[in-house]
Amino acid sequence: MRHSDKVLATMESSQSAARSRIAASWRRSMERHGLDPATQDIPVLETASELSERQERAGLLRSAATSQLDHLFSLVGSSGCTVVLTDTDGVILDQRCSDADAPYFASWGLQAGANWSEHREGTNGIGTCLVEERHLIVHRDQHFMAKNTAMSCIDSPIYGANGELVGALDVSSARADQTEGFNKLISATVAQTARQIEAETFRSTFSKDRIVIAGESKNEQNALVAVNGDDVIVGATRAARKLFGWKLSGTVTPVAATDLFVGEGTHQGFERGEKAALVKAITRAGGNMSEAAKALGIGRATLYRRMKRLGLARDGH
Structure with a gap:
């Protein structure tokens, strides 16, 4: 069964959204955002000036996250993963990935300036994490868009010094052999890193x-x-x-x-x-x-x- 047909069949089940958070997100993607799971377009990219403005507004977050992004990438980068920091709109502000992997991630739309909000891309690690404000894993065919089902995404929300949502931390991989078990191993580290970014942001704000x-x-x-x-x-x-x-x-x-x-x-x-x-x-x-x-x-x-x-x-x- 094609992925788009699987999504449509799930939507026809009146009980699916009540049983599964992923199914609930699929329903939002289709009914609230009007998205088509068969769409092949890559995420919308911000212009250089728009991205620069976003990065400037998120200056404190980016400063607090820099060393943590580097450390997290040192742990997962060799396994073909990319580490991503976004703002609350799901726009990628910073990224860590190897030079060899960068073209592949860019072809899938995982690059600075790309918008991965749920209302743009449907169910995905970044966008759904921001909507539901929870730590989550979206593994391969749990994505709404068929074009994104080669990826696994592990995400955690990041909160600012005053408790407000300020962005998301994401580790994504497009390795065909990446298992759900391996995702769970990475998951705890992603959550811990997000909390460390929050602590650094808090200490800087109340220095x-x-x-x-x-x-x-x-x-x-x-x-x-x-x-x-x-x-x-x-x-x-x-x-x-x-x-x-x-x-x-x-x-x-x-x-x-x-x-x-x-x-x-x-x-x-x-x-x-x-x-x-x-x-x-x-x-x-x-x-x-x-x-x-x-x-x-x-x-x-x-x-x-x-x-x-x-x-x-x-x-x-």
Whole structure:
């Protein structure tokens, strides 16, 4: 059965969308966006000036993502994958791929300036990730367009410093032998990298404030809050907002850090989080207190005062 016929047959089933998120996306692609699964056109490309404007608007995101994109590509590039960063419209802002693979990805429309939104390309890793705001894998014939069924895409949404959706991180492969099992191995790394980009974006946005890890478990390591010099929380990552039951995006309602963490031993938990942040910064700086203070966005004298209050010795232990 041709892929386009498979899509049409799925759409004729009244229960398909209720059983499968992929089928629900296929239905959106056809009924809401008016797309044809047999279309052969490659994605629309932005002009050089349009792409430059988008890249400039996403300057903070791109800056925070640069080293993470490089690291992720170093892990998956040798297996024929490309690493892609997009904005919220699904337009590719940055890409990492080998010189040998670049022409192949370009022929499929995976290149800077290409628009991979769901309303343009139907069900695909980038576009569907942005619509549904969830980590996902779209493997080969799960794509809406028949022309895209040679690819596997692994994606994770990226949230900004104020919890708002700012883009997507994508790893795509057109290898015929790429299995769903291999996709799952890559998937965890893509999700982790997206969270690291969020943390870097958050730290850059609140560089003048103290950054504290609010969560205590491994799954809450990205639950970061920004505390100003008056001990008031002025920012929180998406993970921290979920942890405290706050609205998921927008400006944080100012709250005293000590008030937030008082009760049921959580004040001690806050101090443990602050202590962990100081120890990590000092360790990463190799014991250089000036560098550690700079990384934390505070002065060296302030660092020493906080170390004393938390019972840390001069070596950070």
